[in-house]
Amino acid sequence: xxxxxxxxxxxxxxxxxxxxxxxxxxxxxxxxxxxxxxxxxxxxxxxxxxxxxxxxxxxxxxxxxxxxxxxxxxxxxxxxxxxxxxxxxxxxxxxxxxxxxxxxxxxxxxxxxxxxxxxxxxxxxxxxxxxxxxxxxxxxxxxxxxxxxxxxxxxxxxxxxxxxxxxxxxxxxxxxxxxxxxxxxxxxxxxxxxxxxxxxxxxxxxxxxxxxxxxxxxxxxxxxxxxxxxxxxxxxxxxxxxxxxxxxxxxxxxxxxxxxxxxxxxxxxxxxxxxxxxxxxxxxxxxxxxxxxxxxxxxxxxxxxx
Amino acid sequence: xxxxxxxxxxxxxxxxxxxxxxxxxxxxxxxxxxxxxxxxxxxxxxxxxxxxxxxxxxxxxxxxxxxxxxxxxxxxxxxxxxxxxxxxxxxxxxxxxxxxxxxxxxxxxxxxxxxxxxxxxxxxxxxxxxxxxxxxxxxxxxxxxxxxxxxxxxxxxxxxxxxxxxxxxxxxxxxxxxxxxxxxxxxxxxxxxxxxxxxxxxxxxxxxxxxxxxxxxxxxxxxxxxxxxxxxxxxxxxxxxxxxxxxxxxxxxxxxxxxxxxxxxxxxxxxxxxxxxxxxxxxxxxxxxxxxxxxxxxxxxxxxxx
Numbered sequence: 001x002x003x004x005x006x007x008x009x010x011x012x013x014x015x016x017x018x019x020x021x022x023x024x025x026x027x028x029x030x031x032x033x034x035x036x037x038x039x040x041x042x043x044x045x046x047x048x049x050x051x052x053x054x055x056x057x058x059x060x061x062x063x064x065x066x067x068x069x070x071x072x073x074x075x076x077x078x079x080x081x082x083x084x085x086x087x088x089x090x091x092x093x094x095x096x097x098x099x100x101x102x103x104x105x106x107x108x109x110x111x112x113x114x115x116x117x118x119x120x121x122x123x124x125x126x127x128x129x130x131x132x133x134x135x136x137x138x139x140x141x142x143x144x145x146x147x148x149x150x151x152x153x154x155x156x157x158x159x160x161x162x163x164x165x166x167x168x169x170x171x172x173x174x175x176x177x178x179x180x181x182x183x184x185x186x187x188x189x190x191x192x193x194x195x196x197x198x199x200x201x202x203x204x205x206x207x208x209x210x211x212x213x214x215x216x217x218x219x220x221x222x223x224x225x226x227x228x229x230x231x232x233x234x235x236x237x238x239x240x241x242x243x244x245x246x247x248x249x250x251x252x253x254x255x256x257x258x259x260x261x262x263x264x265x266x267x268x269x270x271x272x273x274x275x276x277x278x279x280x281x282x283x284x285x286x287x288x289x290x291x292x293x294x295x296x297x298x299x300x301x302x303x304x305x306x
Numbered sequence: 307x308x309x310x311x312x313x314x315x316x317x318x319x320x321x322x323x324x325x326x327x328x329x330x331x332x333x334x335x336x337x338x339x340x341x342x343x344x345x346x347x348x349x350x351x352x353x354x355x356x357x358x359x360x361x362x363x364x365x366x367x368x369x370x371x372x373x374x375x376x377x378x379x380x381x382x383x384x385x386x387x388x389x390x391x392x393x394x395x396x397x398x399x400x401x402x403x404x405x406x407x408x409x410x411x412x413x414x415x416x417x418x419x420x421x422x423x424x425x426x427x428x429x430x431x432x433x434x435x436x437x438x439x440x441x442x443x444x445x446x447x448x449x450x451x452x453x454x455x456x457x458x459x460x461x462x463x464x465x466x467x468x469x470x471x472x473x474x475x476x477x478x479x480x481x482x483x484x485x486x487x488x489x490x491x492x493x494x495x496x497x498x499x500x501x502x503x504x505x506x507x508x509x510x511x512x513x514x515x516x517x518x519x520x521x522x523x524x525x526x527x528x529x530x531x532x533x534x535x536x537x538x539x540x541x542x543x544x545x546x547x548x549x550x551x552x553x554x555x556x557x558x559x560x561x562x563x564x565x566x567x568x569x570x571x572x573x574x575x576x577x578x579x580x581x582x583x584x585x586x587x588x589x590x591x592x593x594x595x596x597x598x599x600x601x602x603x604x605x606x607x608x609x610x611x612x
Binding site for chain 1: 340342343423456
């Protein structure tokens, strides 16, 4: 095993199960993941050292792989073992409280050509790095979004519910947003309905009803999104999946986005216009609280099984 | 300089101007080209050692880069110098008559995140490999295509006229075609019009008129396509860009596809149905002949300038 260190990427990488410092974490330029973005990935993170919703993330990784007609060579248990080995080695090199884990499977190398049957075997990369602390100001004041002209890739071209190595669509959208000084972009679909931000699901509050676009709108079915829908239904809240227009979005009393890394993040400005009072709303805060309770319970249960 | 050899990829690679055997041609997994397909590329090939239409290919590489808001760090002249050095080294290791050259520029590495401003510098890769001989049977009998359900990514999501590292759309289309035993796929746009095949432009002959879809349909403006349009106009042929449906495609008297590697390749079967007589048509053959004359003249002129 090479001498492990976190290097200037402050990361550790597992390549096909072998731990490697980040400077040596390389992939052949003949790998289809590099040539065509022919890969799938997941990001999860730890709370108290425990990867949150790991089974669900691996389930979705398999779903993404199926979406590009790929069957992972490794079993979920093997990947869990690599993650557990990586986290152990990482904890000896870093005192970070929480860890970011990115799992990438590429269709591998072979003769150059688009046909996936040219592949001679997949490659698996797992990146471990410290998870930065959440930025308090974002949660206290909310973030601002802009609706971009870049539409989300339609399902019939490449399903956005596949988390793949093709992310230029989102890269171009966030670039537009950042140039306007915004935190992130809102992407519409080809029918003009809201889908998601570049790396998070989006929600609005209309009256007492909490709404997020359906997966059929063309978006990634986030695990935080799914968890929140379940919590909302369990608690008897008015919560549902429904298409809405950018006009409905900007006239909502509350807007928030959800993702694994950001949990429930209030949005208080869209296209420069204030949402509601311009401060994070009570329903957003309430949902974040419920999410935290669910999360703490999950971790507690996982710890009791160790 | 490492000991050069063509290895099991039968290639030589120039990485940021440094020649490397293919086994050592690696890229960091933190490179955006790997994580997001955040890269652009071109493929050109040589005739008698001279890269065909190299200026035009580099011009299009710059066009692709602009399409993802990237300005190449290297000048076109620097890239030409690397190509020339690579071809010289390659010729000492291989007796291949003709060479395939793939130029890839990625937005490089940096902190993980979609925002392209996180990049800390681009990376340039040039692959040199032997160009396989054209398969005679394809030209004598024609190839078969199938119209796939996978639509070409719309311009408003990610312009297909940008040759980027996001190719899953085409990978999925060619997979469908190959599973049906076909040579390649025909991809429609979101309005149902024909765009292109997965790596070539498509043409039909209706009466005496030669037609290819306009770039606005959402396709890569191929250099062979452009050359053929120019030749056709110079020769006073009825040649034009116009949208057509898959029904028009299958009822055409001749169909062919064009690309740098295949020049003008006849299509004699689509969705299992014969096109025209089922043999390569006279106009297709005539155009290929005119293309070869143009190409030979280009090479002759280039040689006279050496």
